[in-house]
Every structure is written in structure tokens, then in C-alpha cells.
Amino acid sequence: MTEKPLISIEALARRYPKRGGGETTVFEDLWLPIQKGEFVCLIGHSGCGKTTILNVLAGLDQPSSGSVIVDGREISGPSLDRAVIFQGHSLLPWMTVLGNIAFAVSSRRPEWSRETVRAHCQRYVDLVHLSGSEHKKPSELSGGMKQRVGIARALAIEPKMLLMDEPFSALDALTRGSLQEEARRICRETGQTVFMITHDIDEAMLLADRIVLMTNGPQAEIVENPLPRDRLAASMHRHADYYPLRNHLLEFLVTRSKSFASEIEGRPYDPRKPAVVRPCAVAEDKVPAAASV
Numbered sequence: 358m359t360e361k362p363l364i365s366i367e368a369l370a371r372r373y374p375k376r377g378g379g380e381t382t383v384f385e386d387l388w389l390p391i392q393k394g395e396f397v398c399l400i401g402h403s404g405c406g407k408t409t410i411l412n413v414l415a416g417l418d419q420p421s422s423g424s425v426i427v428d429g430r431e432i433s434g435p436s437l438d439r440a441v442i443f444q445g446h447s448l449l450p451w452m453t454v455l456g457n458i459a460f461a462v463s464s465r466r467p468e469w470s471r472e473t474v475r476a477h478c479q480r481y482v483d484l485v486h487l488s489g490s491e492h493k494k495p496s497e498l499s500g501g502m503k504q505r506v507g508i509a510r511a512l513a514i515e516p517k518m519l520l521m522d523e524p525f526s527a528l529d530a531l532t533r534g535s536l537q538e539e540a541r542r543i544c545r546e547t548g549q550t551v552f553m554i555t556h557d558i559d560e561a562m563l564l565a566d567r568i569v570l571m572t573n574g575p576q577a578e579i580v581e582n583p584l585p586r587d588r589l590a591a592s593m594h595r596h597a598d599y600y601p602l603r604n605h606l607l608e609f610l611v612t613r614s615k616s617f618a619s620e621i622e623g624r625p626y627d628p629r630k631p632a633v634v635r636p637c638a639v640a641e642d643k644v645p646a647a648a649s650v
């Protein structure tokens with residue numbers, strides 16, 4: 358990966374004061390470059406610091422040390438360059454679908470006329486398949502529709518980076534599946550750079566180009582997704598690389614996330630260069646199941 362990254366997380370650490378004195382370290386010396394147009398998922402067990410990292414990227418929390426560089430500049434607070442989608446939709450209840458999106462777009466582009474804003478918002482309403490519901494209020498929408506509005510609103514401000522914290526976890530399985538597919542299609546079509554937290558292995562396998570595995574201690578590994586780029590949720594399980602990838606992620610969550618610190622003890626470990634693996638089926642040329650690249 359030689360291209361200059363759009364986002365660069367450098368030596369990031371977050372510590373909290375302990376009751377009674379001292380400090381608790383949530384994560385330390387985290388390094389991660391993210392290329393433009395990349396979809397990165399972050400997986401790790403509860404409490405390892407995923408939301409804290411997302412909040413730092415959003416500018417909603419300050420790191421204890423280290424920095425986040427976006428497009429060559431260190432971030433110092435929230436910005437419309439970085440849009441966030443949380444589990445809950447956080448729509449303004451008194452505004453319509455179009456009104457909610459237009460409010461965000463007008464803040465981003467105050468120089469635009471009403472007509473330009475409206476036409477721009479309509480494009481994103483169409484993109485998330487909400488045409489016909491433009492004038493409905495959030496209370497008239499289903500959970501999945503509200504989340505679509507949140508996605509349209511985040512994308513409509515054309516952020517440099519889209520940050521998502523388990524955006525589909527509160528939805529039923531069917532709605533979640535169709536929204537995941539749509540999110541993937543839209544992000545690919547628009548070349549959107551995405552950083553997303555998830556607990557759902559299949560969601561990460563469907564959406565991510567790279568999956569970052571986290572532990573409470575050192576950052577563990579970066580997993581490259583070996584599945585074809587045009588994968589679909591309904592058929593990706595038939596691909597030869599599906600189970601090697603799934604098993605690798607599962608094994609990390611179930612066992613390796615707890616033992617990772619001892620796994621690397623005594624071995625040279627450079628946090629700037631965490632191991633990159635590409636779990637894949639053993640091919641005729643005998644590529645190992647989790648080949649370090």
C-alpha cells in the first residue's frame with residue numbers, strides 16, 4: 358500500500374483516570390492508515406475501545422496522546438468532513454425526510470440556493486429508495502426507513518469519511534440484510550471512505566475491504582477480505598474463501614482476542630506495522646490458510 362492514506366491514525370492512545378488514582382489504558386499506540394474509498398470494519402470484544410476510537414475520529418472525544426490526520430491535516434474537533442451514523446437514527450422529529458437531509462446539506466453548503474439543496478437531497482432520497490416518502494415525518498417511518506434517512510443525510514453532505522457505529526444492529530434481520538447490501542452498493546458507487554464498528558462477523562465480511570481486529574491491549578491484526586468485490590450476502594457463503602475467513606474472525610473473537618498479548622510476547626512487535634493476514638482456502642499452490650502478506 359504505497360498511496361498516501363486519506364486518513365491516518367497515528368500512535369493513538371486513550372486513558373481514563375482511575376478512581377483512587379492512576380490511569381486505565383483503553384488502547385495504546387494504535388496505528389492505522391485508511392485509503393480513499395476503502396471500507397474498514399473494526400471488530401473486537403465489548404469494552405476494547407471501539408466506540409472510543411470512533412468518537413476520536415469524529416472529533417467528539419480527545420485522545421490522551423497521538424493524532425488523527427485527515428487529508429493531510431490533524432483533526433481538532435467535529436467537522437462536516439466526517440459524518441457519523443449511530444445505532445439510533447437521531448433525526449429531528451419535527452422535520453420531514455427531505456427537511457432532515459436539507460438541514461444538514463444547508464449547513465455544509467450555505468452558499469447553495471434552496472432549489473440546489475432540494476435537488477441534491479432528492480438524489481440521495483432516491484439513492485436509499487425512499488422516493489415517495491420525502492414529506493413524511495420520522496414518526497411515520499419504520500425503523501429501517503429512519504436508518505435509510507440517516508444514511509442519506511450522512512452521504513448527502515459528501516463527507517471525506519463516513520463513521521458508522523453498529524448502524525444496522527437495532528433492525529430486524531430482513532431489513533438489516535437489505536440495508537447492508539444498499540450501503541455497500543452506495544459506498545462503492547460514490548467511492549465513499551467508511552470506518553464502521555460491528556459485532557457481526559457476516560456484516561464485516563460482506564461490507565469491509567479490510568477488517569481490523571482489536572484487543573484491550575495491542576491492536577491485533579488487519580484482515581484483508583479475500584472474497585470477490587461483487588459479493589452478495591445471499592451467495593458469498595458458497596465461495597471457497599468464505600469459511601477460512603469466517604473461522605479466522607470467529608477464532609479471534611472467541612479465543613485469540615484474550616490471549617493475543619501473550620501470543621506476541623517475546624516476538625518483535627511493531628505497532629506501526631500490525632500483521633496483515635488474508636485468510637483463504639488452500640489452493641493448489643498450497644497457500645497457508647491465514648497467509649501473512
Ligand SMILES: Nc1ncnc2c1ncn2[C@@H]1O[C@H](COP(=O)(O)OP(=O)(O)OP(=O)(O)O)[C@@H](O)[C@H]1O
Pocket residue numbers: 373383401402403404405406407408409410
Ligand atoms: N468517560 C469514561 N470514563 C472512564 N472510562 C470510560 C469512559 N468512557 C469509556 N470508558 C471505558 O473505556 C472502555 C472502552 O469503551 P468503549 O465504549 O469504547 O468500548 P467498545 O469496544 O465500544 O464496547 P462495546 O462493544 O460494548 O460498545 C470501557 O472499559 C469503558 O468502561
